[in-house]
Amino acid sequence: MSGAAPLTFEGEGASRIAWRRRFDVLFQVVALLVMVVALICLGTLLWDVISDGSGRLSWQFITGFSSRRASQAGIWHALTGSLFVIIVTAVLAVPVGVAAAIYLEEYGGRSVVARIIELNITNLAAVPSIIYGLLGLGLFVRMMGMGRSVLAGAATLALLVLPVVILSTREALRAVPRSLREGSYALGATQWQTIWHQVLPVAAPGIMTGLILALSRAIGETAPLITIGAVTFATFAPDSVWSPFTVLPIQIFNWVSRPQTDFHANAAAGILVLVALLLSMNAAAIWLRDRYQKRGLA
Amino acid sequence: MSATTRSIPSLGDLTASRQASVETDGPCKIEADRLNFFYGETRALQDISIKIKPHLVTAFIGPSGCGKSTFLRTLNRMNDIIPGTRAEGKVLIDGSDIYSSGVDVVQLRRRVGMVFQKSNPFPKSVFENIAYGLRINGMAGSKSELAARVEESLKQAALWDEVKDRLHDSALATSGGQQQRLCIARALAVRPDILLMDEPASALDPIATQRIEELVYDLKKKYTIVIVTHNMQQAARVSDYTAFFWLGRLVEYDRTDRIFTAPTQKLTEDYVTGRFG
Numbered sequence: 001m002s003g004a005a006p007l008t009f010e011g012e013g014a015s016r017i018a019w020r021r022r023f024d025v026l027f028q029v030v031a032l033l034v035m036v037v038a039l040i041c042l043g044t045l046l047w048d049v050i051s052d053g054s055g056r057l058s059w060q061f062i063t064g065f066s067s068r069r070a071s072q073a074g075i076w077h078a079l080t081g082s083l084f085v086i087i088v089t090a091v092l093a094v095p096v097g098v099a100a101a102i103y104l105e106e107y108g109g110r111s112v113v114a115r116i117i118e119l120n121i122t123n124l125a126a127v128p129s130i131i132y133g134l135l136g137l138g139l140f141v142r143m144m145g146m147g148r149s150v151l152a153g154a155a156t157l158a159l160l161v162l163p164v165v166i167l168s169t170r171e172a173l174r175a176v177p178r179s180l181r182e183g184s185y186a187l188g189a190t191q192w193q194t195i196w197h198q199v200l201p202v203a204a205p206g207i208m209t210g211l212i213l214a215l216s217r218a219i220g221e222t223a224p225l226i227t228i229g230a231v232t233f234a235t236f237a238p239d240s241v242w243s244p245f246t247v248l249p250i251q252i253f254n255w256v257s258r259p260q261t262d263f264h265a266n267a268a269a270g271i272l273v274l275v276a277l278l279l280s281m282n283a284a285a286i287w288l289r290d291r292y293q294k295r296g297l298a
Numbered sequence: 299m300s301a302t303t304r305s306i307p308s309l310g311d312l313t314a315s316r317q318a319s320v321e322t323d324g325p326c327k328i329e330a331d332r333l334n335f336f337y338g339e340t341r342a343l344q345d346i347s348i349k350i351k352p353h354l355v356t357a358f359i360g361p362s363g364c365g366k367s368t369f370l371r372t373l374n375r376m377n378d379i380i381p382g383t384r385a386e387g388k389v390l391i392d393g394s395d396i397y398s399s400g401v402d403v404v405q406l407r408r409r410v411g412m413v414f415q416k417s418n419p420f421p422k423s424v425f426e427n428i429a430y431g432l433r434i435n436g437m438a439g440s441k442s443e444l445a446a447r448v449e450e451s452l453k454q455a456a457l458w459d460e461v462k463d464r465l466h467d468s469a470l471a472t473s474g475g476q477q478q479r480l481c482i483a484r485a486l487a488v489r490p491d492i493l494l495m496d497e498p499a500s501a502l503d504p505i506a507t508q509r510i511e512e513l514v515y516d517l518k519k520k521y522t523i524v525i526v527t528h529n530m531q532q533a534a535r536v537s538d539y540t541a542f543f544w545l546g547r548l549v550e551y552d553r554t555d556r557i558f559t560a561p562t563q564k565l566t567e568d569y570v571t572g573r574f575g
Contacts, residue, residue, distance in 0.1 A: 179418040187430065188408030189434045
């Protein structure tokens with residue numbers, strides 16, 4: 001026979017290839033099933049919350065304050081509190097965290113001190129948040145006399161997310177190829193010039209992804225803020241970093257623990273507001289990241 | 299054909315490395331004096347002594363892992379950024395030791411430019427790639443001066459005509475050969491006197507390679523060029539002097555024509571005739 005014969009295998013080889021194919025398909029099916037289960041759980045949860053809470057969602061609910069009557073209670077104080085706290089948290093945690101990561105990754109080298117710090121940061125990322133709450137209560141509220149203020153809450157949350165910020169920033173810096181740094185050094189750039197002009201722009205999208213995750217974690221935290229004494233009943237919005245405050249998760253927790261079912265609907269509506277806030281924060285961060293990425297390549 | 303000629307010579311065959319007398323007289327741009335280099339405990343370079351002449355092209359050849367790239371990278375202290383490395387001995391550029399304390403590595407690297415094996419343009423525009431070195435070194439006072447220097451550098455690297463209409467497009471959108479010439483232009487922009495090239499054409503097709511080689515030939519009028527290559531024909535084509543490295547040692551260093559036609563070391567002869575490596 002002339003011409004190209006089709007590539008075939010016979011005997012044991014053929015059956016082994018057939019088995020490998022079947023395994024491939026099997027794996028795809030299992031992966032799909034796992035994903036469907038996860039999506040169903042999430043969908044059910046969301047549906048439940050929407051059906052409970054959407055009736056309560058109104059402008060009055062969003063702009064209202066705490067009230068003894070469920071139908072008049074709103075979440076303006078908690079929403080502004082959450083926003084205020086998260087912005088201050090970001091202001092405190094982002095510069096410190098990114099700077100610490102730059103030091104550890106670019107300057108720290110392999111010194112013993114750098115390695116001890118690194119080990120400790122990895123451990124800190126796994127410490128339960130209530131411990132940070134206790135630390136915040138002792139350090140910020142009492143010792144430093146900040147009181148039960150926005151600043152104390154934000155400082156506590158900043159400590160909480162700092163390890164996450166540092167670790168994710170380091171990962172992003174490490175992903176920048178050495179050839180890029182070498183290209184910069186070879187032109188007579190200093191280490192800082194290389195980091196600022198070449199490494200950080202390339203690492204920025206990765207750093208931002210880490211920041212989104214870290215701040216998303218902070219905005220959902222309840223335990224440490226309860227520990228440092230955030231209020232649960234407020235008829236005012238925080239107007240300075242020294243104001244008492246509450247945040248959405250605490251307000252939701254408070255409503256859920258009430259016996260009256262009307263408040264449970266408020267809690268569901270509060271969850272919807274929190275989810276919307278989280279999603280819009282993430283969307284804003286992703287938009288920023290994409291814009292940065294495009295500019296970096298232009 | 300006897301089988302014995304194909305065997306890889308042992309280190310015992312290597313007597314003291316021989317250097318032609320011709321290279322010891324006349325001006326000398328770079329001089330290494332018993333340079334040793336270590337990656338951790340591993341000695342990658344052993345007692346390298348060499349004198350490299352100005353305004354000529356010197357090629358480093360040798361099999362993979364022979365230390366030729368490592369030696370090249372000691373000449374602008376690029377190895378400093380790899381943790382756990384150290385150099386012993388001296389490297390003199392224009393008579394002063396670049397490894398003595400008090401030497402500003404940043405100044406050194408501005409004077410000793412480098413082009414890498416894999417082209418590494420910055421993820422910025424063509425213009426910004428060239429302007430970066432000028433900006434960080436404070437070498438362009440005004441915008442027009444900056445633009446003029448960028449144009450001059452791109453012309454020197456024979457790239458201007460190809461990119462003049464897309465200076466503000468991403469450098470990553472240009473072809474592989476153009477990217478490597480962009481890296482050469484980038485290195486030239488800060489006006490070094492020495493240009494180190496680490497296998498600059500190894501990832502390029504023959505036409506792009508030829509353009510790089512022509513460029514090297516043109517550039518030696520203004521710069522002292524040291525080029526590492528694993529391609530012996532390339533070394534023979536572009537260089538005036540050739541140094542053959544083997545197992546971290548400098549085996550032979552002489553005029554390129556003599557290295558390829560009348561080497562004195564058997565090891566060199568075996569390598570350049572393709573018996574090993």
